[in-house]
Amino acid sequence: MPEPTGVIHDIGYQRYAGPRLGRRQVFGALYGHGLRTAFGLGRSAKAKIFPWLIVAIVxxxxxxxxxxxxxxxxxxxxxxQFADAMSWLVIFFVAVVAPELVSRDLxxxxxxxxxxxxxxxxxxxxxxxAALMTALWLLLGAPQLLMFVGAAFTTGKGWRGAWDELLDLLPGLLYAGxxxxxxxxxxxxVASLTGKRAFAAGGVVAVFLMTTPIVGTLQVMPSxxxxxxxFLASPSTLVQGIGGWALGDLLASPGGGSTALPIGGFGPLYAVAAVLLVAGSVALLLARYRKVASA
Structure with missing residues (x-):
C-alpha cells in the first residue's frame, strides 16, 4: 500500500476571538452607509454630482x-415657506436617491x-x-439653519431678536421633518418594487407628480x-395642507397674503391621512422585504 504523500500546511488561519457585534451595530452600519450613499460620499465623482447639485441649489x-x-x-x-418652495427638488432627490438605497441591492x-x-x-x-428621512431633513433643514444664522444677528434686536428667530425656526424644522x-x-x-433604478426613479416621479392633476380636477368641482x-389626493399637497393648518401665520407673506392651501376645517383629517399614508407605506415596505427574504 503506497505511503500517503499529502502534506497539511498551517497557513495561520485562526478562529475569530474578538467581540461579536449585534443587531444595534448592524443597524447603525446600514443606516450610516445609507446616509453616505444618499449624498454620494465614498463613491465615484459621478455619483456625487446630482445630490450635491441639489444641495447647492437649496x-x-x-x-x-x-x-x-x-x-x-x-x-x-x-x-x-422655504420647505414648500423646495418641494419639487425634494421629489427629484428622492427619485434618484431611493433607488440607490434599495434597487441596487435587489x-x-x-x-x-x-x-x-x-x-x-x-x-x-x-x-x-431612516437614512433617507435623515437625508431629506438635512436637505431642507440645513439651509434653514443658514437662514437663521444670517437673520438672528442682523435684526438689530440683540438676543431678543435671536430668540424670536429661533421660535420661528423650530416649526420650520419640524415642517421639514x-x-x-x-x-x-x-x-x-415605490423604489423597492423593482431592481431597475431607471424604472424605480420613474415610478417615484410618477407617484408624486402625476397625482397633482387629480388635485386640479377635484379643485374645479362645484362642491x-x-x-x-x-389636496388629499397628492402627497405634496397633503403635506402642504397640514402645514397650512398647523403653522398658520408662519406661512404668511410680508404683504399679508398666505401660501397656505384652502382646506377649510379639515386640518385634523389631513393629519390623520398623513399618519395613515406613512404607516401604510412602512407596512407595505416591511411586507415587501419579508417576501424578498423568503423568495
Whole structure:
C-alpha cells in the first residue's frame, strides 16, 4: 500500500476571538452607509454630482433669501415657506436617491448575504428608510439653519431678536421633518418594487407628480367640500395642507397674503391621512422585504 504523500500546511488561519457585534451595530452600519450613499460620499465623482447639485441649489436659495432680508429688512421667505418652495427638488432627490438605497441591492442579489447576519428582516428596510428621512431633513433643514444664522444677528434686536428667530425656526424644522417622513416613506416603497433604478426613479416621479392633476380636477368641482378635500389626493399637497393648518401665520407673506392651501376645517383629517399614508407605506415596505427574504 503506497505511503500517503499529502502534506497539511498551517497557513495561520485562526478562529475569530474578538467581540461579536449585534443587531444595534448592524443597524447603525446600514443606516450610516445609507446616509453616505444618499449624498454620494465614498463613491465615484459621478455619483456625487446630482445630490450635491441639489444641495447647492437649496443653499443658494437660502443664502439669497437671507441676503435680501439683510438688505431690505423684510422677510421674503419664511422657514416654513422655504420647505414648500423646495418641494419639487425634494421629489427629484428622492427619485434618484431611493433607488440607490434599495434597487441596487435587489438587482445584485446581495440581500441573502445581509440576512445571513444577525439582522432581522425588518431592520434592513427600516435602516434604509431612516437614512433617507435623515437625508431629506438635512436637505431642507440645513439651509434653514443658514437662514437663521444670517437673520438672528442682523435684526438689530440683540438676543431678543435671536430668540424670536429661533421660535420661528423650530416649526420650520419640524415642517421639514414632515416633508422628510412622508416623502421618504412613499418614495422608498415605490423604489423597492423593482431592481431597475431607471424604472424605480420613474415610478417615484410618477407617484408624486402625476397625482397633482387629480388635485386640479377635484379643485374645479362645484362642491366646496370636495375642493377642500382635493389636496388629499397628492402627497405634496397633503403635506402642504397640514402645514397650512398647523403653522398658520408662519406661512404668511410680508404683504399679508398666505401660501397656505384652502382646506377649510379639515386640518385634523389631513393629519390623520398623513399618519395613515406613512404607516401604510412602512407596512407595505416591511411586507415587501419579508417576501424578498423568503423568495
Amino acid at each position: 443653499v443658494v436659495v437660502a443664502a439669497g433669501a437671507t441676503a435680501v432680508r439683510t438688505q431690505i429688512g423684510e422677510v421674503v421667505l419664511t422657514y416654513a 438587482r445584485s442579489g446581495v440581500l441573502p448575504l445581509y440576512f445571513s447576519r444577525p439582522l432581522p428582516r425588518s431592520d434592513y428596510p427600516l435602516a434604509k428608510l 414632515l416633508w422628510a417622513v412622508v416623502f421618504a416613506s412613499v418614495g422608498l416603497l 366646496n367640500t370636495v375642493n377642500e378635500l382635493a
